Amino acid sequence: MSATAPTTSTIATSTDRAPRTGLVNVRFLGVELRRLVRNRRTVVFTLVMPPVFFLLFGTAEDYTTQSVGHANVTAYIMVSMALYGAMIATTSGGASVSVERAQGWTRQLRLTPLRPSTYVFTKVAVAMVMGLAAVIVVGGVGLASGATGGARVLAESLVLAWVGSVVFAAFGLFMGYLLPSENVMQILGPSLALLAFAGGLFVPLGEGVFATLAKFTPTYGLAELVRAPLTGDGVSIWAVVNVVAWAAVFGFGAAWRFRRDTARV
Amino acid sequence: MTFTDTLPTPAPAGPSPLAIDLRGLHKSFGTVRAVDGIDLAVSPGEVVAFLGPNGAGKTTTIDMLLGLANPDQGSVSVLGLEPGRAIAEGRVSAVMQSGGLLKDLTVGETVELTASFFRSARSVPEVLTRAGIADIADRRVGKCSGGQQQRLRFALALLPDPDVIVLDEPTTGMDVEGRRDFWTALRADASRGRTILFATHYLEEADAYADRIVLVSRGKIVADGSAAQIKNLASGRIVSASLPDITPAQTAAVESLPGVQGVELRGDRILVRTSDSDGVARHLLTSTTASDVEITARGLEDAFLALTGDHAEADEATETTRSNA
Numbered sequence: 041m042s043a044t045a046p047t048t049s050t051i052a053t054s055t056d057r058a059p060r061t062g063l064v065n066v067r068f069l070g071v072e073l074r075r076l077v078r079n080r081r082t083v084v085f086t087l088v089m090p091p092v093f094f095l096l097f098g099t100a101e102d103y104t105t106q107s108v109g110h111a112n113v114t115a116y117i118m119v120s121m122a123l124y125g126a127m128i129a130t131t132s133g134g135a136s137v138s139v140e141r142a143q144g145w146t147r148q149l150r151l152t153p154l155r156p157s158t159y160v161f162t163k164v165a166v167a168m169v170m171g172l173a174a175v176i177v178v179g180g181v182g183l184a185s186g187a188t189g190g191a192r193v194l195a196e197s198l199v200l201a202w203v204g205s206v207v208f209a210a211f212g213l214f215m216g217y218l219l220p221s222e223n224v225m226q227i228l229g230p231s232l233a234l235l236a237f238a239g240g241l242f243v244p245l246g247e248g249v250f251a252t253l254a255k256f257t258p259t260y261g262l263a264e265l266v267r268a269p270l271t272g273d274g275v276s277i278w279a280v281v282n283v284v285a286w287a288a289v290f291g292f293g294a295a296w297r298f299r300r301d302t303a304r305v
Numbered sequence: 306m307t308f309t310d311t312l313p314t315p316a317p318a319g320p321s322p323l324a325i326d327l328r329g330l331h332k333s334f335g336t337v338r339a340v341d342g343i344d345l346a347v348s349p350g351e352v353v354a355f356l357g358p359n360g361a362g363k364t365t366t367i368d369m370l371l372g373l374a375n376p377d378q379g380s381v382s383v384l385g386l387e388p389g390r391a392i393a394e395g396r397v398s399a400v401m402q403s404g405g406l407l408k409d410l411t412v413g414e415t416v417e418l419t420a421s422f423f424r425s426a427r428s429v430p431e432v433l434t435r436a437g438i439a440d441i442a443d444r445r446v447g448k449c450s451g452g453q454q455q456r457l458r459f460a461l462a463l464l465p466d467p468d469v470i471v472l473d474e475p476t477t478g479m480d481v482e483g484r485r486d487f488w489t490a491l492r493a494d495a496s497r498g499r500t501i502l503f504a505t506h507y508l509e510e511a512d513a514y515a516d517r518i519v520l521v522s523r524g525k526i527v528a529d530g531s532a533a534q535i536k537n538l539a540s541g542r543i544v545s546a547s548l549p550d551i552t553p554a555q556t557a558a559v560e561s562l563p564g565v566q567g568v569e570l571r572g573d574r575i576l577v578r579t580s581d582s583d584g585v586a587r588h589l590l591t592s593t594t595a596s597d598v599e600i601t602a603r604g605l606e607d608a609f610l611a612l613t614g615d616h617a618e619a620d621e622a623t624e625t626t627r628s629n630a
Contacts, residue, residue: 067421075409144404148461150373151401153393154422 133167
């Protein structure tokens with residue numbers, strides 16, 4: 041960056057004042073994590089609700105003895121709830137840009153050398169940390185409450201749930217830039233619950249119109265990928281297409297709105 | 306002993322660039338011409354008030370000055386740099402009107418975080434002290450008063466030790482005490498040779514804190530000068546008297562009196578704008594049948610209203626004072 045700095049004597053300080061480069065700002069990450077933990081609502085929705093759902097739905101006596109292939113039904117439900125928790129965590133992490141735009145914080149940031157890409161990277165990174173916490177909590181509660189199966193397949197499923205939730209970080213970002221509301225999560229919360237049903241995370245989908253429509257929702261493909269290690273059924277090409285397509289839609293959507301947000305008017 | 310002022314004051318060799326150089330700025334929103342041809346040159350070290358009523362185009366001009374908006378026409382340069390670059394290098398910083406703070410952070414966290422965005426920044430305790438908020442570093446931003454939040458924004462603006470600080474209506478919505486504290490902090494800092502441009506619609510703020518006042522109205526600069534010069538626009542008094550059946554010869558006689566700037570007839574009353582109110586009053590009382598003589602001082606408020614012309618009641622008084630835009 042110093043190569044492009046002007047060299048005239050009147051602005052000789054330009055080189056020491058050149059803005060920081062690089063995507064990672066550790067202090068920014070730290071502050072954002074602290075904010076997250078302070079936000080009680082986020083903590084309840086991402087770290088308390090999913091394990092409670094798991095305990096309600098997944099620990100029936102016969103679930104612990106019934107097998108889905110390489111694991112028991114309890115493990116299957118545990119993984120579903122882990123994905124649900126990660127989805128909420130990453131979506132709300134991404135969507136937090138909405139509140140910060142409404143509060144004028146992103147505008148304030150434009151009066152500093154912080155690069156908009158660092159801002160977005162930090163938001164996604166923090167969302168993923170929260171997603172990881174959600175997966176770990178559900179995984180911990182699940183293993184302590186009768187989820188059994190091959191250690192490797194359980195780990196694979198949980199890791200997939202976490203990594204796959206990046207699609208929802210992009211979804212949250214997209215919605216955060218798209219929706220002007222300060223209460224964007226009041227819209228996204230019910231939407232996520234609906235998507236969770238569509239992915240068969242709460243109850244099996246069965247047959248019917250809803251089940252057919254559900255195949256095109258972003259949760260459906262991801263849920264199939266996440267459960268594949270447990271069932272040993274293998275993965276259909278359509279699940280992969282679903283995840284890649286939705287990741288592209290949300291990713292490009294977020295990038296489009298982000299550019300628009302940071303453009304000069 | 307704890308004096309930490311280690312950055313050298315910029316000592317430019319050769320012709321130094323203007324701190325702020327706006328040329329032929331135009332900006333419209335739809336059919337509204339927010340900024341309609343603004344030229345402004347501010348030299349390093351000047352403290353300039355950008356004074357005008359709401360909707361005069363002050364904020365739009367500042368947005369362009371900070372690179373938050375692009376002009377439709379014209380050019381912007383800050384310290385010889387393109388605005389975005391001047392921001393990125395921390396050469397210019399800004400205190401915006403409202404918002405822009407995260408309520409769930411503490412005052413200290415906000416400053417620490419913002420400091421991390423700069424390659425080199427002043428220390429956090431230093432800027433907190435300078436902005437007069439060192440005692441509330443642990444308070445959540447959401448629990449701070451409007452005045453405290455504004456001093457926090459000011460602390461953030463001090464972080465890069467900028468050469469230019471731009472403030473957009475910094476005291477809007479503050480109580481009297483908050484305003485006074487804010488200006489005390491700013492004034493203490495201005496003595497360090499920084500260039501300061503602040504937008505305000507409070508006349509007394511412009512008068513009290515600026516070396517130079519730029520009056521803006523309807524997207525144009527209508528007057529530009531020292532506070533004293535702007536005040537001179539409003540100097541003099543108005544002598545009015547009841548004088549029915551005044552003859553043109555009497556009017557001419559009054560107009561020819563020394564110091565008279567304008568004469569106006571309104572019904573039975575004659576209104577005389579003059580720098581010598583005693584002379585006019587004496588003439589009216591001794592040489593005419595005038596009665597009920599009143600002498601009123603014209604203030605800066607009148608000049609402001611006259612020049613910005615946004616108030617109907619001021620329009621009558623504009624004729625003699627309206628300079629060309």
